[in-house]
Amino acid sequence: MNALPHGALALSSLEEQMLQPGVKGLPLTAPLRQGAIGVQGWNVLHGDTSFPVAVLKTSALRHNLEWMRDFCDRHGVRIAPHGKTTMCPQLFGAQLANGAWGITLANAVQVRVAHRFGVRRVLVANQLVARSDVRMVLQLLHEDPGFECVVLADSLAGVARLAEEVDAHPLTRPLSVLVELGLSGERAGCRTPEEALTVARAIERAPGLVLAGFEGYEGLLVSDDHDADLRAVSSFVARLCALVREADDEGLFGTREILVTAGGSSYFDLVARGFQELHGLSLPLVPVLRSGCYLTSDHGMYQRHIAALDAREGVEPDAGLRPALEIWSVVQSRPEPGLAILTMGKRDASHDAGLPVPLWHHRPGPGAAHALPDGCEIVKMNDQHAYLRLPEGPVREMLAVGGLVGCGISHPCTTFDRWPLLLAVDDDYAVRFALNTFF
Amino acid sequence: MNALPHGALALSSLEEQMLQPGVKGLPLTAPLRQGAIGVQGWNVLHGDTSFPVAVLKTSALRHNLEWMRDFCDRHGVRIAPHGKTTMCPQLFGAQLANGAWGITLANAVQVRVAHRFGVRRVLVANQLVARSDVRMVLQLLHEDPGFECVVLADSLAGVARLAEEVDAHPLTRPLSVLVELGLSGERAGCRTPEEALTVARAIERAPGLVLAGFEGYEGLLVSDDHDADLRAVSSFVARLCALVREADDEGLFGTREILVTAGGSSYFDLVARGFQELHGLSLPLVPVLRSGCYLTSDHGMYQRHIAALDAREGVEPDAGLRPALEIWSVVQSRPEPGLAILTMGKRDASHDAGLPVPLWHHRPGPGAAHALPDGCEIVKMNDQHAYLRLPEGPVREMLAVGGLVGCGISHPCTTFDRWPLLLAVDDDYAVRFALNTFF
Numbered sequence: 001m002n003a004l005p006h007g008a009l010a011l012s013s014l015e016e017q018m019l020q021p022g023v024k025g026l027p028l029t030a031p032l033r034q035g036a037i038g039v040q041g042w043n044v045l046h047g048d049t050s051f052p053v054a055v056l057k058t059s060a061l062r063h064n065l066e067w068m069r070d071f072c073d074r075h076g077v078r079i080a081p082h083g084k085t086t087m088c089p090q091l092f093g094a095q096l097a098n099g100a101w102g103i104t105l106a107n108a109v110q111v112r113v114a115h116r117f118g119v120r121r122v123l124v125a126n127q128l129v130a131r132s133d134v135r136m137v138l139q140l141l142h143e144d145p146g147f148e149c150v151v152l153a154d155s156l157a158g159v160a161r162l163a164e165e166v167d168a169h170p171l172t173r174p175l176s177v178l179v180e181l182g183l184s185g186e187r188a189g190c191r192t193p194e195e196a197l198t199v200a201r202a203i204e205r206a207p208g209l210v211l212a213g214f215e216g217y218e219g220l221l222v223s224d225d226h227d228a229d230l231r232a233v234s235s236f237v238a239r240l241c242a243l244v245r246e247a248d249d250e251g252l253f254g255t256r257e258i259l260v261t262a263g264g265s266s267y268f269d270l271v272a273r274g275f276q277e278l279h280g281l282s283l284p285l286v287p288v289l290r291s292g293c294y295l296t297s298d299h300g301m302y303q304r305h306i307a308a309l310d311a312r313e314g315v316e317p318d319a320g321l322r323p324a325l326e327i328w329s330v331v332q333s334r335p336e337p338g339l340a341i342l343t344m345g346k347r348d349a350s351h352d353a354g355l356p357v358p359l360w361h362h363r364p365g366p367g368a369a370h371a372l373p374d375g376c377e378i379v380k381m382n383d384q385h386a387y388l389r390l391p392e393g394p395v396r397e398m399l400a401v402g403g404l405v406g407c408g409i410s411h412p413c414t415t416f417d418r419w420p421l422l423l424a425v426d427d428d429y430a431v432r433f434a435l436n437t438f439f
Numbered sequence: 440m441n442a443l444p445h446g447a448l449a450l451s452s453l454e455e456q457m458l459q460p461g462v463k464g465l466p467l468t469a470p471l472r473q474g475a476i477g478v479q480g481w482n483v484l485h486g487d488t489s490f491p492v493a494v495l496k497t498s499a500l501r502h503n504l505e506w507m508r509d510f511c512d513r514h515g516v517r518i519a520p521h522g523k524t525t526m527c528p529q530l531f532g533a534q535l536a537n538g539a540w541g542i543t544l545a546n547a548v549q550v551r552v553a554h555r556f557g558v559r560r561v562l563v564a565n566q567l568v569a570r571s572d573v574r575m576v577l578q579l580l581h582e583d584p585g586f587e588c589v590v591l592a593d594s595l596a597g598v599a600r601l602a603e604e605v606d607a608h609p610l611t612r613p614l615s616v617l618v619e620l621g622l623s624g625e626r627a628g629c630r631t632p633e634e635a636l637t638v639a640r641a642i643e644r645a646p647g648l649v650l651a652g653f654e655g656y657e658g659l660l661v662s663d664d665h666d667a668d669l670r671a672v673s674s675f676v677a678r679l680c681a682l683v684r685e686a687d688d689e690g691l692f693g694t695r696e697i698l699v700t701a702g703g704s705s706y707f708d709l710v711a712r713g714f715q716e717l718h719g720l721s722l723p724l725v726p727v728l729r730s731g732c733y734l735t736s737d738h739g740m741y742q743r744h745i746a747a748l749d750a751r752e753g754v755e756p757d758a759g760l761r762p763a764l765e766i767w768s769v770v771q772s773r774p775e776p777g778l779a780i781l782t783m784g785k786r787d788a789s790h791d792a793g794l795p796v797p798l799w800h801h802r803p804g805p806g807a808a809h810a811l812p813d814g815c816e817i818v819k820m821n822d823q824h825a826y827l828r829l830p831e832g833p834v835r836e837m838l839a840v841g842g843l844v845g846c847g848i849s850h851p852c853t854t855f856d857r858w859p860l861l862l863a864v865d866d867d868y869a870v871r872f873a874l875n876t877f878f
Contacts, residue, residue, distance in 0.1 A: 021575065024548050050571050126823070130841070139468040330572075384546065401594055
């Protein structure tokens with residue numbers, strides 16, 4: 001009998017778990033097995049769920065998964081989607097099933113979650129420095145010979161920290177490290193190619209470590225000046241590629257392949273094109289994008305960036321990535337003619353890159369939702385409330401206490417982490433199954 | 440044999456649960472029983488935890504619990520702390536053990552969490568309008584005759600929604616409803632006393648509902664103009680009290696006591712003083728404050744408001760409410776002389792009412808933490824990173840990669856909801872036990 005795939009039991013245990021009343025979005029009055037959610041006959045538009053509720057449209061998810069698989073095939077790149085966006089094991093599984101090379105994560109705790117649910121290759125797009133955090137990762141590499149993990153370094157002090165811990169907890173294989181190239185005035189990462197090469201040489205020399213490639217994050221360059229962004233991103237990717245070439249010329253890589261990785265969710269096309277310039281190395285190259293937000297897109301900042309990307313790629317408007325994530329809430333008060341107070345707030349939807357975008361309204365019951373007219377705007381959120389301003393006109397009559405409102409969001413990362421459980425729905429908002437997050 | 444107190448089994452099940460590697464803040468490489476956390480010998484300053492980690496100082500929690508009990512005794516008021524701040528059953532228990540009248544909550548899902556862990560009296564400081572949400576509460580009242588719950592209404596439509604659901608799911612006792620008095624241009628609530636009385640009369644007439652009192656939230660009046668706030672808050676509380684008197688004169692209350700409730704975490708002293716003016720009613724009055732943030736205070740907006748409150752109350756500076764909540768992270772990169780990148784971000788600390796406040800630094804190991812000098816400032820956060828600007832001086836040498844940084848936060852509500860588990864520590868940062876949240 002073959003062993004079950006790694007993580008299969010952990011994933012199936014999510015379906016087996018008994019959910020207690022008190023899970024956001026679920027209308028439970030008694031415990032319910034998670035796997036039975038899809039047979040309850042719930043429909044968001046019928047008012048069957050609790051509100052607010054976070055929904056993911058399966059048709060959009062499926063489209064976006066296929067879109068990215070095709071994109072990577074076309075551009076000869078791989079993707080290790082940033083898992084921190086969703087921290088959702090079921091979505092990690094869908095991404096891997098659609099060709100993802102691995103899953104990117106931000107820290108050791110996230111690596112443990114991904115490993116538990118069967119992810120076999122992770123890229124930690126950060127320096128691990130705290131002793132306990134390094135050990136949490138080393139112990140996995142020690143116990144699970146098939147598990148692969150690469151981490152970043154951007155300083156000699158960081159390399160020394162990693163080397164110390166590997167020395168204290170020897171592995172049967174070296175720890176793979178990427179050097180991070182940064183940007184002046186921005187986040188982590190070496191500021192110059194010289195600095196990056198110095199760190200690369202230190203990794204090459206450190207017992208127990210091996211230089212696996214170079215990493216950068218062009219997403220920090222996103223500004224309001226699109227043309228300036230394009231030049232800056234292309235130039236940054238070129239610098240990253242030049243580093244790979246120099247390190248290869250010096251023979252610093254200790255792996256069988258060379259990794260080069262960059263790519264947030266706004267300019268990954270430019271990154272992919274930049275990586276195509278890198279050939280003729282002494283080892284096979286694995287160019288890896290790390291976009292996390294392509295999977296759900298949004299109705300805010302990423303929708304704008306993705307529209308620009310579609311234009312660069314020549315994608316027809318309808319064929320691009322689709323927004324998959326919506327938050328539905330209820331009008332709990334209509335205290336003034338131009339104001340509706342909704343039962344959702346900062347606890348339920350992103351507010352760091354634009355407030356939620358009101359899209360739909362519906363009186364609970366059969367039928368399809370109606371688009372809200374222009375001029376409807378969420379102008380403020382408290383912890384548990386949103387303030388929806390209504391323009392003059394019939395919407396003021398239609399949007400009564402008890403009415404449902406569906407909103408898009410801007411920045412999926414800071415919405416996913418507000419929901420331990422999201423509901424997958426079809427295009428009619430019938431609830432099909434649940435998705436768990438681990439933040 | 441006496442039955443166990445309500446919720447005791449659920450609370451003890453938290454101590455019995457096996458925590459898997461991958462819980463934020465915990466350095467787990469194997470499952471650990473939650474109740475065993477306190478005997479691991481972990482100390483945050485020794486670098487034993489994972490980072491970032493959220494800690495609550497038990498000495499400050501104990502002080503604040505006693506402070507509020509004394510405050511309520513002195514002013515002849517009760518408190519139903521807003522549970523949405525922490526959503527932490529262990530802290531609900533501590534608040535009730537220190538004299539809280541009940542727990543305030545924001546919605547039906549939160550009510551279910553509180554009930555599950557033994558809270559016997561809740562005040563839902565919101566309109567419940569969605570069918571499923573009303574039913575989640577009615578079902579508790581139906582099944583558990585000792586459970587008490589009051590909800591708000593601010594419109595005839597809202598009263599009708601409640602009455603319909605009660606009619607469809609009859610209770611053996613009426614549902615207690617408070618009328619919400621609001622503020623023009625602000626959130627929910629009736630805009631005029633006339634409107635509020637109209638809603639009160641509708642509740643009185645509705646079969647299955649009973650008018651229990653009036654509610655308001657003066658916290659929406661908080662502005663930068665302290666003197667204007669004082670006048671506006673006192674005037675609002677006076678209007679609320681006048682409403683209670685009018686409704687009493689009309690004989691609208693159907694309960695054995697009259698509830699009047701207001702009070703966020705900035706001006707609850709003014710609310711308490713205002714409630715003292717209300718006497719000579721036909722029924723006993725229960726004046727209830729609802730501050731949620733007194734329990735942990737903060738190092739930002741509430742610290743400023745509480746300093747002003749202390750001044751009004753004549754409290755000695757050292758005797759006031761103390762900040763209890765800190766987030767500790769690690770310097771993961773020192774890419775520029777004046778910049779340290781920390782392993783915490785918007786996923787870990789509030790950013791809606793000011794960025795975290797850097798307080799302490801410490802090289803992992805024995806000894807006490809040192810205060811960071813003036814001029815250290817967190818200037819930006821990404822999802823998983825904070826940018827700490829360092830002034831010229833010795834701090835630039837001291838704060839190396841791997842160093843620990845302790846930060847205070849501004850606005851506890853939007854930090855608690857980032858942590859499924861927080862660690863209670865003593866004044867030396869030794870880890871004593873864990874606290875769970877349910878968001």
